[in-house]
Amino acid sequence: MKNSFYLLIASFAVISACKTTKETSTTTTTNTTEVKADCGSAAYSYAADIKPIFNQNCNGCHGPVKLRGALDFTIDEVLYAQAKSGKLVCAIRQEKGCAAMPAYNPKLPDETIKKIECWVNSGMAQ
Numbered sequence: 001m002k003n004s005f006y007l008l009i010a011s012f013a014v015i016s017a018c019k020t021t022k023e024t025s026t027t028t029t030t031n032t033t034e035v036k037a038d039c040g041s042a043a044y045s046y047a048a049d050i051k052p053i054f055n056q057n058c059n060g061c062h063g064p065v066k067l068r069g070a071l072d073f074t075i076d077e078v079l080y081a082q083a084k085s086g087k088l089v090c091a092i093r094q095e096k097g098c099a100a101m102p103a104y105n106p107k108l109p110d111e112t113i114k115k116i117e118c119w120v121n122s123g124m125a126q
């Protein structure tokens with residue numbers, strides 16, 4: 001009897017833990033990488049800072065010509081959706097759970113990764 005009481009408490013704890021996780025994941029748009037970049041007061045914009053990085057490093061494979069991974073980053077909605085889902089930062093940081101990018105090329109320099117990450121975390125200004 002005592003055991004089933006503990007079991008009941010334990011299952012309740014598991015259920016509420018799941019509920020909490022679900023709630024936070026639907027309400028937050030920031031990425032969930034373990035270590036966040038220290039962005040300070042840096043403010044980046046898509047047009048001035050991010051687009052040139054993508055044109056140079058990504059859009060040769062992720063554009064209208066080569067639609068690798070079915071992702072065309074010259075379309076803003078596509079890029080923003082990948083950023084919001086956390087896939088973008090995951091890919092350039094080459095973490096587990098996503099494809100390491102840029103494919104077949106050296107990892108982006110730390111400063112560039114940080115720039116993209118800070119842009120994503122600060123709300124992706126145009």
Ligand code: HEC
Pocket residue numbers: 054057058059060061062068069071082087088091092097098099101102103104105108
């Ligand atoms: C040489 C070609 C190539 C280059 C350059 C490249 N990618 Fe990719 N990318 C791919 C391919 C192929 C896939 C699909 C891989 C897969 O699903 O395993 C992909 C998938 C992705 C994904 C989805 C990952 C996932 O797990 O869902 C993201 C995000 C991404 N690329 C971002 C980038 C970014 C950002 C850059 C530039 C820094 C970049 N890629 C450069 C070929 C490339």
